[in-house]
Amino acid sequence: MSILTKEEAQAILKKVIGFSKADQCEVTLSGTSGGNIRYARNAVSTAGEISNMSLAVSSSFGKKTGTATVNEFDDVSLEKVVRRAEELAQLSPENPEFMPALEGQTFEEAITYNAETAAMTPDTRAEMVLKSLTVAKEAKLEAAGFLENSNGFRALMNSKGLFAYNKSTNVAFSVTVRNHEGTGSGYVDQSFNNLNKLDTLAQSKIAAMKAVGSVGAKAIEPGKYTVILEPLAASDMINNMFRGFDARSADEGRSFMSKKGGGTRLGEQLFNEQVTIYSDPMNPDLPSSTWNNDGLPVKKTVWVDKGVVKNLSYSRYWAKEKGVAPLPFSRSMIIEGGTQSLEELIKSTEKGILVTRFWYIRSVDPQTLLLTGLTRDGTFYIENGEIKFPVKNFRFNESPVIMLNNVEALGKPVRSGDLLIPPMKIRDFTFTSLSDAV
Amino acid sequence: MKRRNFIYLTGMGAAAAMLPAIPVWGNEIPIEQSLEYVDPAVKKMLSDVALNAARSKGATYTDVRIGRYLNQYVVTREDKVENLVNTESYGIGIRVIANGSWGFAATDKMDKDGIAKAAELAVAIAKENSRLLTSPVQLAEQKGYGEVSWKAPIEKNAFEVPIKDKADLLLSVNAAAMAGGADYVNSILFMVNEQKYFASTDNSYIDQDIHRIWPTFFITKINKETGKFETRNSLSAPMGMGYEYLDAKPEHKIQTAMGVLYKGRYDMVEDAKQGAVQVAEKLKAKSVEPGKYDLVLDPSHLWLTIHESCGHPTELDRVLGYEANFAGTSFLTLDKWESKKFNYGSKEVDIVADKTQVGSLGAVGYDDEGVKCGKWDIIKDGILVNYQAIRDQAHIIGLDHSQGCCYADNWSSVQFQRMANISLQPGKKPLTIADQIKNVDKGIYIVGDGSFSIDQQRYNFQFGGQLFYEISKGKIVGMLKDVAYQSNTQEFWNSCSAVCDERDYRLGGSFFDGKGQPMQSSAVSHGSATARFNGVNVINTGRKI
Structure with missing residues (x-):
């Protein structure tokens, strides 16, 4: 019934x-x-x-x-x-x-x-x-x-x-x-x-x-590291960024998409050239509804193309105020990647940290989208292209916007929650302290 | 709704765009319908249908919760009432034990046939899942109370206050902020009434009427030249009270050099006025020099640190591993409790669990498995002495009774162990906020809650705040920004060197403590007086993009 x-x-x-x-x-x-x-x-x-x-x-x-x-x-x-x-x-x-x-x-x-x-x-x-x-x-x-x-x-x-x-x-x-x-x-x-x-x-x-591989984790100094984020970890970070694609808050000057002196960052190269983000309700690996709560059709939309912000979402009211067409937001986002597997990303890494997932991510500063949170359930040290040993969990303070500027390589996208997202190799990711939590 | 979504909807940039589609907890209903109350005799009759149906299918224990959950919120920005929502959710949740296993089913079809079918489904699920057990559920004894009731001691039912009065209040809050120089202001009044009926095969039939209220606002100011913006959120606390919370008298106000703080009641317009001044100060504030500082933490801030670093790690389900896949486990393992000498904090640290505290969010007469609520020590003189438990866990810590910590956020959710009000007790020697500040050489005084994050075993945390004042040689010398402190729970609470006396004791709290899968929200309060923590690591959170 x-x-x-x-x-x-x-x-x-x-x-x-x-x-x-x-x-x-x-x-x-x-x-x-x-x-x-x-x-x-x-x-x-x-x-x-x-x-x-x-x-x-x-x-x-x-x-x-x-x-x-x-x-x-x-x-x-x-x-x-x-x-x-x-x-x-x-x-x-x-x-x-x-x-x-x-x-x-x-x-x-x-x-x-x-x-x-x-x-x-x-x-x-x-x-x-x-x-x-x-x-x-x-x-x-x-x-x-x-x-x-x-x-x-x-x-x-x-x-x-x-x-x-x-x-x-x-x-x-x-x-x-x-x-x-x-x-x-x-x-x-x-x-x-x-x-x-x-x-x-x-x-x-x-x-x-x-679980077995993370036993005996060693403490290493917090600081800036090259990280390989598994798709789950990458989605934990990137999911916190999409609300910034709202045109109204950007126009009002209170989002990371706001421009100094007024206006938005639409059209700006805000991320590394490898970053392309779009939504498509008809993608077979990430299908979603073809209409939103207002009854507007939802269609394939490119939000970021080669690092350039291509679209912000407009509610029907804000679109009318600004004289543009309304553009529904999508929760189901597709982040393009390359063809490399996670193993290949690891193999090409001289020194770095492999992160399974993050936990308890909260916004610290909406202006820069600075987030804090911790690694969890499997964090490993990589040297000369190999996983050497498990490391203790870190707290990080990092912005997904900064992170998407520091992209070294992107792997093959997979579904993680409401995203299709690749594993990501990122340089200079900021860990600020150690945690005893397992 | 998840707490962070709510905070985002009401407080952050995209609020306006998303508000028309604000998710509701239940069905939207006309205002006057909120004032109806379902007759306990009807609820008893419906409960008996479920109890009998489950028993006849082989349940050895059954409890039934008939819930009517009413929410009302009024949402405004600047000079507009953006949304006015009145919702109701009414239905029944039936929990059984069959073949030693729990089963649960819920329905909003409130006729005898619908209820009996749900009861049968709950038994079928329990039987199906019994093959996934390692040992049968073991419930602590609980005597039945017969037919009893409990009502929150409110003075003024917020649902009886006309919508227009509420909208007018929020619009004057916004006007005060805008007149003070704010660029944007969002304000919201959020009211909850839980009408809960519990019945079980222990022969309890418990009718309860619970009220909560949360007035809050978010002020934004922008410096157009630099493109920088700052926000100042309301210093209110969500409370287990009626509309009287918004009627503050002089005795509810604590005057300090930095502004007014609120105790037990709240003056929303006054706080918006001072908030507008403070948000402008925040834009000009000095960026903090990272390093070690003595922190003086106001109760409007400290409640959240208590919640995360004491409330959660002393939840017995986390200690045992029942939350391992979501919220996490706990560093306060059973061996630490058994040793009777685990130094959670300094001698100043007495932490108490209390499900009966008047005006608190967690106050009820009976929990959601029919256990009469009480008060007990968690940390005594700095030592871990107890946890928070429910009926199927009590035997694990040698208790012959539950501590009454069971809660479900809706009739459609299964009840489980949730946090009691967990509070830091005030200091025994006379000590005021001014004394605390006077005694600090190099420190930061923090008011209001901000960013919060803690690991899954509750060791490492980082907290922000609303207002940060630099203390130098016993005096406030100005405002700081980009402040967050990072610490380890045990180190932090052992650095607690002074707590103000009971005159300064105030409650803070949350409407949206999230736990469980599917995730459920619970409302809980945390009290404290202004407390000092020595030599805490402060970081600078300023960045450029």
Whole structure:
């Protein structure tokens, strides 16, 4: 019941719009169902399933908008929710940034749904976790992990004739494998729209290998080092940068994209020439919705081309203020890379540090995007093209903007969370202190 | 919502662009609907449906939480009300033990059939997962309380205050900041009401009504010539209070040479006015010389250091490894506690857990597994003496009862061990903020919280702040910027040399302490009086891009 087809969703939305007496009405209908298992100390700890569906109606009179929602779908309930939204709109203050609803749009059919993933059950999850536990137990290590799957749909209709529908599936898996003494730790983290791309056994073996390999870490002096960031580590850093691609905050002078003396850094060479970043909802390895919450079509967009900032995102309001076309932001970003494997990047490194992932990253200075955080779950010293020994974790203070200027080489991109991102070799990465944490 | 997303949405540059799509915790509802309350008799009847259905399928223990979670937020910038959101989330979460394993299912279909199906699903999940166990769940004994209730002792229900009054307050906050020379100001009022009903096969039926409020703002000032900008965030604390928190009397204000600080209540307009002056000072402040300084830390700052470096490492689930895959483990391993002589801090350091503290975010009568809440020592005279535990962990530290630290952030989330209010106790000798500053030769006085980061075992941390004042030879000599301190938890707390007395004791806290998978947010307070830490490493965070 929680997951409606396009036709079922459209029928409910049409009925709701039919009840509207407001100047304009916009209705969103969405539902999800999914489950999860959490395990630790080599045994299941908690597990659950949840499903829900709800409908939100936004009614506007002039520049006044009210929103109400409901999770019952009979005619009486649907009419009631429209009346409630209309009452609330009358009580609301005028929004000077109000934007009229969009006319009908054309959207590409997204590729975010996979039937097998949608069909996952408690039994499928238990089987997948069992494989992970087996790896840890056989190696006399200890696993703590999390597996979660979801299946959802979202549909939008307004009184000007716009209709959009999308359904998607997702499965996410992460595991931390540690030795019993607590002196070694390894981690993997993957998510896909398609269950068949996820191999919990192989992934758990990588985490176990890192757990064993990180035992006996040596302390080396903090300072500036050449680092090789695995895709997970690179995405931990780069993910913190994308919000800066908002045109309004850049125009207002309060982002790293703001220019001294006013204006934005659009068109500037802000990063190394090897850096190209774009979003594309139709990329088969990183599919995403082809429309955003406003009902705007989302299309392939180049944000950075060979280090030059090519686009900033504009909300509909800010685009109107600035006389440009609105450009939706994307959470799913693709960072281009090269063809080298992680091993090849290591082989070409005379002296450096290999970083599995970062942890507890926080902004220190929004002006320069300076971030602090720590390495975690496998940090290694590289000399003459080889991993020599594990090192103790570091705290870093570094800006992704500075980091993307210090690119030595980029490897082959892989999916990490909402990014397709290559392993990165970066010079002069700033570690500021040591941590005893394992 | 994740804490950092919330902070970002409300405080940072992209706020305006993202606000219309502000994520909600539940369904949006008309304002007047927030004032309805579901009859406990109805909730008892629905709970019994779940308890009976689970028992008939073979559950050996079941608890049921029926939750109605109300949120209201009013969001403004400069002279505009940007968003006004009223949400409700209502449903049931059923947790069972079957074949020795936990199972959980949640639904918003609140009819008998929907509830019974969810209960059956919870049992099925437990049975399925029992093959992944190493030993069965072992629950500490808990007597049933029968039908009882608890209400937060608020004076004025924030949901009853007209929206217009709230919008007017925020617009006058913004006007005060703009009149003081700010370039931008975002302000927000965030109100929460949790109506929670708990029932279990131990024969408890507990009805609770909990209120929280958080007024806050973010002021930005830009120097157009240099392109530099600075922000000054509100010095308010989120509180377990009603709208009375915004009614500050003279006795709630601590006057210092640097400005007014707030104790128990908050004057938002006044703070915006002084914030506008201070943000301009920040733009002109001297960049800090890195090195060792004696730090004097205000409670509006220190709460976060306590939260990260004491609250988290003394959570028993972290110590045992249940959080290893996300938040991490803890350096405070069981052997350190068993030794009874692990020097967490200096003799000045007494840290107490308290789930009953009036006005705190974590105050409840009973936790989310039906345990009556209390107060206990965590660090006594600098020594680690206890942890924070729930029913299925109590036996591991030899307790015959839970400490009442179980919490779920929604009916749809499974409850687990969450942090109690963890607070540094005030010093026993009379000592004021002025005395603290007078006694320092080379130091920095830090007010308000800023950037925060700590490793997964809670050894190495780095904290920023809102306002940094240089202390030289017992006097404040000016403002500093680009300040962050880095330390190791044990070293830091052993460098604590003086804590102001109880007159200065104040609460800080967070609405968004994140933990667990799927991640859940919990609200928690941390009290302290202004405290001094000697010889802490300060770094300079200024960079050029």
